[in-house]
Amino acid sequence: MLDSGSRDSTVEKAKEAADEVWSVPKGKLSARHTGLLRSNADIVVSVDADCRYPKGWLNEILAPFTDPETVMTHGPKVQNAPGYREASILYNNFLKKRQVSASNSALRRTAYLETKGFRRDINQLHRKRIWLEEEFEFPERMARIGKIRYAPNAVCYEETRNLPGTKDLKYIEQIKRGERF
Template sequence: MAIFYLLFGIVYTGLLVELLLLWHRKYTNPLKGFESPMVSLLVSFRNEKDILGYFFECIISLSYRNLEVLFINDHSNDGGNEVLQGLIDNHPSLPFPVYILENKGIGKKAAIDTGIASAQADLIFCTDADCRVPENWIENKLGHFENPKVKMVGGPVMTSGQKGFFQKFQQIDWASILLVTKAGFEINSPLMCSAANLAYRKSAFLAVEGYQGNDMILSGDDEFLLKKFVKKFGPESVVYQNHMEDLVYTQPQQNWRSLFDQRSRWASKWNTHGSFNHLLGSIIPVLFQFVFLSSFLLMVIGALDLWVFIFIWIAKVGSERIVLGKVLQQYGIKHHFFWFFLVSVFHPFYVIIIVFRILFFKNEWKGRRVFSNI
């Protein structure tokens, strides 16, 4: 028993170090001589009236000018559509055209389909209405599309705000998500990306028939599309750029319930991709957390020596502090060791709660069932 846990602590540390090495691999973004093609930016929104004003100001501050912005209203009932129209009317000298479309279906995937059908450009950029994108966000991605083999470019997303344990927990948790995301791209087996920071070719979207085959699952407009691109065009067709200049900030969840709802919704797709690598990538992290939690029980009942228990938790806390701390530092975010310690101890319980919710509760998103178009 002791040998297993000792080896487990060593292996876990080694895996995190390997992920960090993959994180630091650089991908050259060729920008020289690239023309300024037209870009269509798609933004689906639903019941987000209170943040549309801030987001609108962020979007019209983008430095790229050969651009059209298409907001797709996904059946909002909070007056957000009227708010957005008012913002457009109050800016008669917009730097590029901004349109509001009504979703022809139900859900975000249908909203993106609606936007794609109206988009004038072949290069499609996507983000969410609760995000803040850098001023040079579009230019930072365009260089990759010089290569005709590149069909999709993903980028990092991070929550804003560092008040107290809850917001710090979200940032450290996001660091682990970014770390695994980048590693998947580097080993030519991408597992996930975020629609809050995504660009792809409209022609490629149409070639893979968009969301056909998974359109009944309201969530996953990013991951399912990523897998389709890889299957159709090969892993070299997708790129993940983790530069500071490409970072998109999103609003942190406001309470634990909303955070668990969000993460449960994301994780609920674990067995719907038809990919063994994705299935394995979903199960292994959960098993790791079960092992860490089991050490508490075994130590309490005397089946595990105290020094072994201390060793594996020092390995966990220490390696996560170093590796996830490096990821956050790349984006100018620093947290004291104390916060990493708290997050590291709490995280296994957090993961198990999410697993429990997936297995025994119905997941909803903006008032809709995740696995239903009702």
């Protein structure tokens, strides 16, 4: 479990469930990168606190890794935030860009290191920029070195929150107060 400065009870709850809780730099991409560097796992799973994962989900997201050429897997994310579906259709169909949900994916750690990982030089307070790097640009780099496999039965359910093109004031206020990045 990674913590990048939580000020609520997240860390205490995580310590009850996780083997380790690491304090990492602020900024989502920097935090994830540090976690991947410190990990010794062959395959690293990416989830978000605002998602729910049904029983059997982990087996489904990991199943494609039986193929040694698989470097990344992802499953469908169900949510109803305004603009989310339209943005996905645009990227996947018209621009021919693959979207890999950062909240419902897994990757082979060696492949991550080979690509040099997430770009950490981008503005990590700019939510749209993080989204583009995490879900489109980074997977493109991964696809250059191996297979990205879709796991259709690895469904996660995301709570509605601010996504590019939406106006969720609660989320924006949390960023302004420094509670989120």
